[in-house]
Amino acid sequence: MKLTTERKPGSILELSITADDAEFQEAVDSAISRQARNVQIPGFRKGKAPRHMVERFYGGREVFAQDAAEKLMDKLYQQAIKDEDISPVGDPELTSMELEPTLAFVVAVPVYPEVELGDYTAVRVDPVDAAVTDDDVEEVLGRLQRQRGTWKDVEDRKPTAGDQVTIDYTVHEGDEEFQEPVEGAVWVLGETNLLEQLRERIEDLTPGETGEFELFFEEDDESADPNIRGKQLKYSVTLQGVKERELPELTDELAKELADVETVDELREQIREDIHQGKTGDGRNEVLNKIIDTVAETTTIDLPEAMIEEEVEHQLSHRKEDLQRQGISWEQMLMFGGRTEDEMKDDIRPDAERRLRNTMILQEIAKREDIEITDEDVDTEIDAIAGPDLNPDEADAEAVERARRMREVYNGDYFRNVLKNDLFERKLTNRIIEIATEGKGAVLNAWAPADEEAAAEESAEAAAEVADDAE
Amino acid sequence: MAELRLEEVLRRPMITEKNTLLSEQDKFTFEVHPNATKIMIKAAVEDAFGVNVTDVHTLNVKPKAKTRMIRRGAGRIHGSSRSVKKAIVTLKPGQRIDIFEQI
Numbered sequence: 235m236k237l238t239t240e241r242k243p244g245s246i247l248e249l250s251i252t253a254d255d256a257e258f259q260e261a262v263d264s265a266i267s268r269q270a271r272n273v274q275i276p277g278f279r280k281g282k283a284p285r286h287m288v289e290r291f292y293g294g295r296e297v298f299a300q301d302a303a304e305k306l307m308d309k310l311y312q313q314a315i316k317d318e319d320i321s322p323v324g325d326p327e328l329t330s331m332e333l334e335p336t337l338a339f340v341v342a343v344p345v346y347p348e349v350e351l352g353d354y355t356a357v358r359v360d361p362v363d364a365a366v367t368d369d370d371v372e373e374v375l376g377r378l379q380r381q382r383g384t385w386k387d388v389e390d391r392k393p394t395a396g397d398q399v400t401i402d403y404t405v406h407e408g409d410e411e412f413q414e415p416v417e418g419a420v421w422v423l424g425e426t427n428l429l430e431q432l433r434e435r436i437e438d439l440t441p442g443e444t445g446e447f448e449l450f451f452e453e454d455d456e457s458a459d460p461n462i463r464g465k466q467l468k469y470s471v472t473l474q475g476v477k478e479r480e481l482p483e484l485t486d487e488l489a490k491e492l493a494d495v496e497t498v499d500e501l502r503e504q505i506r507e508d509i510h511q512g513k514t515g516d517g518r519n520e521v522l523n524k525i526i527d528t529v530a531e532t533t534t535i536d537l538p539e540a541m542i543e544e545e546v547e548h549q550l551s552h553r554k555e556d557l558q559r560q561g562i563s564w565e566q567m568l569m570f571g572g573r574t575e576d577e578m579k580d581d582i583r584p585d586a587e588r589r590l591r592n593t594m595i596l597q598e599i600a601k602r603e604d605i606e607i608t609d610e611d612v613d614t615e616i617d618a619i620a621g622p623d624l625n626p627d628e629a630d631a632e633a634v635e636r637a638r639r640m641r642e643v644y645n646g647d648y649f650r651n652v653l654k655n656d657l658f659e660r661k662l663t664n665r666i667i668e669i670a671t672e673g674k675g676a677v678l679n680a681w682a683p684a685d686e687e688a689a690a691e692e693s694a695e696a697a698a699e700v701a702d703d704a705e
Numbered sequence: 706m707a708e709l710r711l712e713e714v715l716r717r718p719m720i721t722e723k724n725t726l727l728s729e730q731d732k733f734t735f736e737v738h739p740n741a742t743k744i745m746i747k748a749a750v751e752d753a754f755g756v757n758v759t760d761v762h763t764l765n766v767k768p769k770a771k772t773r774m775i776r777r778g779a780g781r782i783h784g785s786s787r788s789v790k791k792a793i794v795t796l797k798p799g800q801r802i803d804i805f806e807q808i
Contacts, residue, residue, distance in 0.1 A: 277719075277720050277721035277722060277724075278721065278722040278725075279722060282722050283722070284725060286806070287725075
């Protein structure tokens with residue numbers, strides 16, 4: 235076998251393979267023998283005719299060359315892959331083949347692309363401040379209060395933002411009824427998604443009053459439904475009633491109802507903690523994404539088509555699963571969106587490509603930074619999650635048993651693997667962030683668990699979930 | 706009985722599994738004219754293929770009765786396959802006859 239390789243754009247490796255003459259003849263011989271086992275020639279029992287007769291029966295050796303070539307190509311291709319240490323990421327494609335004077339063929343095989351990584355060490359990103367202001371806390375508190383609000387009738391007043399209105403209305407286009415008349419619709423001005431023009435008119439009515447007006451919706455009015463754009467519609471709206479929101483007083487009792495804490499101050503503290511935790515996580519992701527995006531700008535990866543397609547398929551099947559869980563069939567979804575599966579694939583494609591690139595960038599950085607997770611690292615992590623070994627003499631039997639079983643779960647292959655991936659990602663992203671922020675960390679004023687135990691408990695919970703999923 | 710002409714003696718080579726095996730012993734089988742004699746066969750083979758015949762065996766294959774049904778239940782037709790005279794010709798060791806190797 236003679237082999238030459240050539241790299242083509244799109245991370246396609248072209249293998250030109252020429253079989254040795256002897257190799258090819260041998261393949262032809264075996265092709266004939268294969269055929270001879272099944273051939274029926276008059277005067278002979280099936281499969282008993284001598285080889286030279288079989289050859290002549292079919293009209294010569296050349297007839298078997300094609301058959302032989304197929305087998306031999308497969309074998310030579312496998313050998314080439316092994317010899318050259320190629321790891322294909324897709325199916326090879328035969329681009330040309332010759333049988334004379336001997337078998338020579340060219341296959342194009344997609345391979346893992348070269349990642350020409352941009353200078354990730356030069357990327358600088360400012361940390362995000364995760365400090366929580368009093369305003370943040372009050373805003374959340376206000377939202378909670380509003381959720382608990384009650385509605386009280388008001389008379390002789392035009393409704394304003396934040397009021398709840400009860401409305402009867404009809405819509406006509408010319409003399410035709412445009413939609414069924416609606417009675418007793420309840421909207422909260424400024425919170426329910428209403429047409430801006432309609433809302434203005436409603437705010438102009440006093441309770442009990444009926445307003446008639448015509449509204450025209452521009453063709454390019456994004457806020458209007460597509461089916462009413464460009465239409466002149468006649469509305470007849472009766473304001474049945476207006477209610478005003480009454481917020482509950484912020485008391486210790488309310489705090490207890492809302493979050494099972496003793497005082498309003500404690501509630502504030504808890505809200506602050508929640509926001510802080512959220513901001514810290516979001517901030518870290520934001521910084522990380524910014525870094526990866528920046529590196530991606532200067533990185534060239536010649537993604538082979540096969541990999542992109544695979545990723546698209548992968549994501550598509552994920553979406554299908556998601557839909558199935560919601561009880562919607564894929565066909566319904568396609569019909570509803572008015573799109574074909576191929577169009578969906580085109581939609582997914584840019585995202586799939588971006589994800590692939592980012593994953594490869596991360597992998598490449600991991601390689602350059604020598605980031606690896608050893609079994610000992612995993613052991614340490616398990617110790618951290620499962621807590622120290624309990625002394626059977628001091629702890630009660632149940633606790634000891636529970637601890638032992640926890641350890642057993644963590645030490646399973648599946649969970650160890652999950653942990654390893656987890657640790658790897660954490661170590662890698664930490665390193666990347668460290669470089670890009672010059673050691674300042676992704677988040678300033680980051681949230682940290684109040685005590686070790688709580689953190690361990692949390693990750694233990696997450697672990698238990700993973701273990702459940704695995705079963 | 707009219708004398709057979711030499712070219713009427715040999716009818717066709719018989720190439721079968723069994724005969725192919727015999728060819729390893731320099732024996733080749735022909736279907737021959739029913740009236741052909743061993744001497745005539747020897748002469749005919751030597752003349753046609755330019756080989757030396759050392760021995761000739763002949764045998765008559767008797768016709769086999771063949772019965773065939775016609776028109777479901779309407780009756781049967783009796784008949785027989787044709788009779789064949791075979792000749793197994795032994796050549797001088799190492800000699801071959803081309804037509805046995807190229808149908």
